[in-house]
Amino acid sequence: MKKLKAIVFDVDGTIADTEKNGHRVAFNLAFEELKLDWYWSVAEYGILLSTTGGRERLLRYIKESHPNFKPTKKSLNDFIIKTHKIKTKFYLQLLKMGNIKLRPGIARLIKEARDKNIILAIATTTTYANVELLLKTNLGSDSINLFAVIGAGDIVQNKKPAPDIYQYVLDKLKLNSDDCIAIEDSYQGLCSATNADIRTIITDNSYTQKQDFSKSILHCNHLGENENPCTIHNNGNNLKKIIDIDLMQSLL
Numbered sequence: 001m002k003k004l005k006a007i008v009f010d011v012d013g014t015i016a017d018t019e020k021n022g023h024r025v026a027f028n029l030a031f032e033e034l035k036l037d038w039y040w041s042v043a044e045y046g047i048l049l050s051t052t053g054g055r056e057r058l059l060r061y062i063k064e065s066h067p068n069f070k071p072t073k074k075s076l077n078d079f080i081i082k083t084h085k086i087k088t089k090f091y092l093q094l095l096k097m098g099n100i101k102l103r104p105g106i107a108r109l110i111k112e113a114r115d116k117n118i119i120l121a122i123a124t125t126t127t128y129a130n131v132e133l134l135l136k137t138n139l140g141s142d143s144i145n146l147f148a149v150i151g152a153g154d155i156v157q158n159k160k161p162a163p164d165i166y167q168y169v170l171d172k173l174k175l176n177s178d179d180c181i182a183i184e185d186s187y188q189g190l191c192s193a194t195n196a197d198i199r200t201i202i203t204d205n206s207y208t209q210k211q212d213f214s215k216s217i218l219h220c221n222h223l224g225e226n227e228n229p230c231t232i233h234n235n236g237n238n239l240k241k242i243i244d245i246d247l248m249q250s251l252l
């Protein structure tokens with residue numbers, strides 16, 4: 001049997017529920033600071049999430065909802081870069097407040113993987129600083145070093161659902177796709193990982209639970225803890241309700 005060598009984690013929606021109370025709120029605070037009367041509701045943000053990447057999402061919103069918007073003194077591109085920097089400042093403040101916690105089973109699986117010498121890596125669309133601080137506030141100051149490779153943000157040309165970020169991580173790890181399992185939360189993330197030929201487990205969330213996860217090897221609501229087991233939505237009848245290394249190994 002093929003041995004599981006590495007787990008590649010997505011970040012937003014997978015490691016933590018960052019979108020509704022993190023990125024969305026930070027964008028709204030940036031709009032406020034710039035005296036724009038724009039506001040992204042929970043529902044509207046859910047629609048915008050199909051565009052991955054904060055700057056890309058903002059550009060789509062302007063094109064769709066404010067097609068005549070012209071920033072004063074700046075090009076649209078410069079305006080988006082500036083707004084996104086302000087958004088990142090607010091997002092990092094929200095992380096520092098410690099309100100954004102890891103999802104169930106994340107810390108447990110990271111620990112088990114480390115104990116069993118399974119390599120850990122990250123493949124995310126978000127900005128590197130966001131990943132670093134999310135890990136630091138939840139897992140301690142050196143926790144970024146638990147991960148052999150962090151593939152984040154603009155390090156690749158095409159964001160998810162393109163496979164680029166997973167291919168980048170595989171290249172850096174010097175591993176084949178069938179040595180790894182990815183953990184994702186969204187259809188775009190699933191496409192990105194499976195387009196790089198990586199088998200993928202989905203832990204869905206309120207924004208993604210109705211998406212098409214038929215290409216996943218397992219679809220559950222979270223990774224599960226002893227005291228908080230998970231519900232498995234596919235292939236699930238005989239599977240235990242905690243996603244651990246043995247279970248992942250059996251899926252390879």
Ligand code: XBP
Nearest residue numbers: 011012023052053054124125126127
């Ligand atoms: C999710 C995203 C990100 C975040 C915002 O990334 O699409 O764009 O919403 O991050 P993933 P930035 O699920 O791949 O972690 O504003 O820093 O782009």
Ligand code: MG
Nearest residue numbers: 010012013185
């Ligand atoms: Mg995600």
